[in-house]
Amino acid sequence: MTDTLRFPDAFLFGASISAYQTEGGNTNTDWWW
Numbered sequence: 462m463t464d465t466l467r468f469p470d471a472f473l474f475g476a477s478i479s480a481y482q483t484e485g486g487n488t489n490t491d492w493w494w
Contacts, residue, residue: 481487
């Protein structure tokens, strides 16, 4: 793979999950432990 993926200097990556998925007792989600 020789192509380089470039982003602007000020670009920020992020990720999130919702409280409904992790704390709401939703056992049908992949995030439920």
